[in-house]
Amino acid sequence: MNDTNDFLYPEKWLSKASTGERVACELRMRIISGLIESGTTLSENKLAAEYHVSRSPIREALKVLSNENLIRLERMGAVVVGLTEKEIEEIYDVRLLIETFVFERLVKNDTTQVVRELTKILEMMQIAIKYKDADEFALQDVLFHETIIRSIDHSYITMIWNNTKPVMESFILLSMRMHFNEKYDDLSRIMKNHELYIDAISSKNREIMIQSLHQNFDDVQGKVDDLWMSQQMLSKAREQEKE
Amino acid sequence: MNDTNDFLYPEKWLSKASTGERVACELRMRIISGLIESGTTLSENKLAAEYHVSRSPIREALKVLSNENLIRLERMGAVVVGLTEKEIEEIYDVRLLIETFVFERLVKNDTTQVVRELTKILEMMQIAIKYKDADEFALQDVLFHETIIRSIDHSYITMIWNNTKPVMESFILLSMRMHFNEKYDDLSRIMKNHELYIDAISSKNREIMIQSLHQNFDDVQGKVDDLWMSQQMLSKAREQEKE
DNA sequence: ACTATAATACTTGTATACAAGTATACTCGT
């Protein structure tokens, strides 16, 4: 039984989470990081044993992950789907889709309040960089986009966000951890891009907005490659372990 | 205890559904139809007693409904949010958003297969009209859009569809039942519009597509008004019952 | 050696039991 005790998901983010949520977050991280390979079938009983909890929270977690398209609930067991490069592009399609929609709504209203909040978050991100806190940086990055999306108070857009957020969060978290110390260029580019985003919102300039989204997309492409490489490396490491 | 035995959701659509799904479908219908008023707090225990099942499937159902934004899971009890006019517009925002996205993808590929499937569904709808089967008509209507959306094989767009579909289905179902026999004009307009949609896809004509979406939107506006009226009537009827 | 059938060891879905926490109501003291 493989019951490792080191968790991938930051425990401080789970302060008021139920066991089910914890398991969901942890499993999500393990799937996205490639630690649990695609194609694996997960059994409720085994997971319950592994995490030392009953089947109830496990079932809950599996339902959540299946909603996020990370696993497929079948007759016997849950088959891990995982994130291929295609799926990461697709999730960013969705973000692009909803953020452009949100932007069109935003520009109709007063944006000073949102801009203020976003600026604050940006400063938090700066501090996170200063203290080399990759997790905090990822958290704030996600919060940045969440703030934009929630600002228009659109229940179904929020719903979509709620469903894509966890995967996005885990993905960004992993990718930030991976090269937070190495690639300072990336970080400053990300910061610049977020500033541009704020500019677009405050000036209500569609051109800048599109430019910002494009840059973000390019960044993500890089992230995808990185994650891909890391997964390759992980599976190679596993291969060697077996030998 | 209000345990009525007449179900709103067609039982034949639940052939292979679990108890949890059944409860979810039924509760969804009761909420959207206005039978369960907004603001009501639902208790797991009471629901379990009412539907003569245990809390497990009830919990499952409530999770589903909370994902669909129909209820809010709070500390004590689940508060019914329901569908206001605003929310119905919002759900159609989402459909518009994803269907335009899908269209852009579709026109890049060969559409003959999809067009074939859609034509078949359209003929099914015609039969449903012939036999005055509102439920079947609603089912095929939803299937029509599902077919379009699934055709591009985009996991996250499919995910969004999966999350909005149930509410959409219930809404269309109720609205069709309400005036399937009265308003033949509406039906022929809906059919015409679906034909237009197929034309747009087969000819890959963006103009026609937009036109079709607009008409559909107008139809919906009508439906919203109808549902609204019906809810008003229902609540009035309840008032009178109490007296 | 191979196929068909039966036994077994899994799987999920539902019901029930229990623990911890929260709101309501009631009682006691003033």
Add this chain to the structure above:
DNA sequence: ACGAGTATACTTGTATACAAGTATTATAGT
């Protein structure tokens, strides 16, 4: 009569138990 504090009747979250169904394995017959 009224307020503080306790008792009680709820609530959810988790664990466990059980039933029904499915894949696998083993066994028996040819």
